[in-house]
Amino acid sequence: xxxxxxxxxxxxxxxxxxxxxxxxxxxxxxxxxxxxxxxxxxxxxxxxxxxxxxxxxxxxxxxxxxxxxxxxxxxxxxxxxxxxxxxxxxxxxxxxxxxxxxxxxxxxxxxxxxxxxxxxxxxxxxxxxxxxxxxxxxxxxxxxxxxxxxxxxxxxxxxxxxxxxxxxxxxxxxxxxxxxxxxxxxxxxxxxxxxxxxxxxxxxxxxxxxxxxxxxxxxxxxxxxxxxxxxxxxxxxxxxxxxxxxxxxxxxxxxxxxxxxxxxxxxxxxxxxxxxxxxxxxxxxxxxxxxxxxxxxxxx
Amino acid sequence: xxxxxxxxxxxxxxxxxxxxxxxxxxxxxxxxxxxxxxxxxxxxxxxxxxxxxxxxxxxxxxxxxxxxxxxxxxxxxxxxxxxxxxxxxxxxxxxxxxxxxxxxxxxxxxxxxxxxxxxxxxxxxxxxxxxxxxxxxxxxxxxxxxxxxxxxxxxxxxxxxxxxxxxxxxxxxxxxxxxxxxxxxxxxxxxxxxxxxxxxxxxxxxxxxxxxxxxxxxxxxxxxxxxxxxxxxxxxxxxxxxxxxxxxxxxxxxxxxxxxxxxxxxxxxxxxxxxxxxxxxxx
Numbered sequence: 090x091x092x093x094x095x096x097x098x099x100x101x102x103x104x105x106x107x108x109x110x111x112x113x114x115x116x117x118x119x120x121x122x123x124x125x126x127x128x129x130x131x132x133x134x135x136x137x138x139x140x141x142x143x144x145x146x147x148x149x150x151x152x153x154x155x156x157x158x159x160x161x162x163x164x165x166x167x168x169x170x171x172x173x174x175x176x177x178x179x180x181x182x183x184x185x186x187x188x189x190x191x192x193x194x195x196x197x198x199x200x201x202x203x204x205x206x207x208x209x210x211x212x213x214x215x216x217x218x219x220x221x222x223x224x225x226x227x228x229x230x231x232x233x234x235x236x237x238x239x240x241x242x243x244x245x246x247x248x249x250x251x252x253x254x255x256x257x258x259x260x261x262x263x264x265x266x267x268x269x270x271x272x273x274x275x276x277x278x279x280x281x282x283x284x285x286x287x288x289x290x291x292x293x294x295x296x297x298x299x300x301x302x303x304x305x306x307x308x309x310x311x312x313x314x315x316x317x318x319x320x321x322x323x324x325x326x327x328x329x330x331x332x333x334x335x336x337x338x339x340x341x342x343x344x345x346x347x348x349x350x351x352x353x354x355x356x357x358x359x360x361x362x363x364x365x366x367x368x369x370x371x372x373x374x375x376x377x378x379x380x381x382x383x384x385x386x387x388x389x
Numbered sequence: 390x391x392x393x394x395x396x397x398x399x400x401x402x403x404x405x406x407x408x409x410x411x412x413x414x415x416x417x418x419x420x421x422x423x424x425x426x427x428x429x430x431x432x433x434x435x436x437x438x439x440x441x442x443x444x445x446x447x448x449x450x451x452x453x454x455x456x457x458x459x460x461x462x463x464x465x466x467x468x469x470x471x472x473x474x475x476x477x478x479x480x481x482x483x484x485x486x487x488x489x490x491x492x493x494x495x496x497x498x499x500x501x502x503x504x505x506x507x508x509x510x511x512x513x514x515x516x517x518x519x520x521x522x523x524x525x526x527x528x529x530x531x532x533x534x535x536x537x538x539x540x541x542x543x544x545x546x547x548x549x550x551x552x553x554x555x556x557x558x559x560x561x562x563x564x565x566x567x568x569x570x571x572x573x574x575x576x577x578x579x580x581x582x583x584x585x586x587x588x589x590x591x592x593x594x595x596x597x598x599x600x601x602x603x604x605x606x607x608x609x610x611x612x613x614x615x616x617x618x619x620x621x622x623x624x625x626x627x628x629x630x631x632x633x634x635x636x637x638x639x640x641x642x643x644x645x646x647x648x649x650x651x652x653x654x655x656x657x658x659x660x661x662x663x664x665x666x667x668x669x670x671x672x
Contacts, residue, residue, distance in 0.1 A: 121476055168658065176657050178479055179418065179608060183650025186605075190647045309487065312480045353498065357491035364488035368481060371470060 095222045101334045102229035103287045108314040108330040109236045110283035116320035118276040119256030121178045125311050127185030130303035132288020140209040147209045154289035155282045162281020166274040193300040204299035236283050241323050317370045319377025336363050396523045397630030399530035404585040405610035405622035407578035413554030417475035421482040424489030426600030429455040429586020438505050448587040455583030456576040463575045494597045502595045522591040609649035
């Protein structure tokens, strides 16, 4: 039971990092990203392949995954210059799917659907196997904290104000002399950086990654986390990611107590529940559980 | 190969037109179309196999059911959320697809099924294998295209639909009941999605993911043709059909889904208004 809770806590951590990164990109800067699964896969495979195929130490591979996410984020942001936001949604979804298809098809490098085995783990030699899950949970928690502090710092800083201005009206921001393009690319790249980090942490946690984990539905769960939690509010995001994950994973317990539904029907029920969670939240609390605080000049 | 492309195009042209119409009125890309198509396929299956109706009747019943479902979803889910941004609605529509898909999974399980139709030997024509169903799909798709054109161009309700899509406020001033027209449009589009479900059941298989797999080609076709332009959607469907078949010559067939995305991305970057759309004036 406690092993289960530890593993669930670790997964909540991955979700929180992804959701905080999306909140930075969309909630604060207003840029749509439906390719989260692609960024997550990028992080996981860059770090995984470096360790498994090239023997790079884990301590270098994880930062490399972050940098890969950063670069991918910057490149995707350049697309946003010409696109309306709903079209950008479709294009980013496409970026995510294409990354997944490449991973699936180029199996002489990525092992494709067979799954890539990664033996290296951070501090794997120092900590015994019985304490390791707990240590990993702590490691992920520290990463969540760092992500939260960075995102919160950006939100409160002058940069955060500029990003909100761009979100509300990019032309006005441009007229005020803000470099809209630079801010967009930078923010998207920072988001990509943290998504890459989440991917790398995931890869070294499960130690066996395969493309079917990185379906577009992952992006959906993260989007739901952000919308349910309250776009623009980092604390709300943490709550949102926790709530969605509890609905997604915690409902597995119900299955242990009833025999009415088999495993397949249970998993269908879970997804239905999550969908309802989103729709009901939006109907009752249109701006999410913890709405973005109104900014007034004195309090900042 | 050309023939396969034609079948592909015939399959995605009607829903692409419907998607275009819906986008014109609701102003957000509705990913729930995947769920709607699945509803159509399973409704037709239910009428056809367990209830034993002949396929044309089952198809008509499925169109009715899907039209009802699409209208209900519009009234229950999307209408009360009108003030939300297009992106929030987009996420809601994906959630809706997930809900529909899994409700179906709950009742039907994920097995692959097909309609109860007599198996016929495919015809051979110039070395291509052609099934009678594929010919039917092409013919019906043409009929639908022409009918939709007549509806939009020659009837007052079609004119009202276009007016509401163009400028709801102006239409309202001229005495058009926008709510009723929107309801009518959703029902028409629902019927088209239902029919697509039947076609997909004929040409592919009936399973909960059938609609989702068609969503991206449909989007690609609608965007390619210029969103909000139903005729452009037909041309878009033809081009997407051709492009998908052509990639099989060069790349493993698993990359087929990627083609739709690449078409969308390249086109949006070069010509954001689509091939036949008119450029919007940005403020």
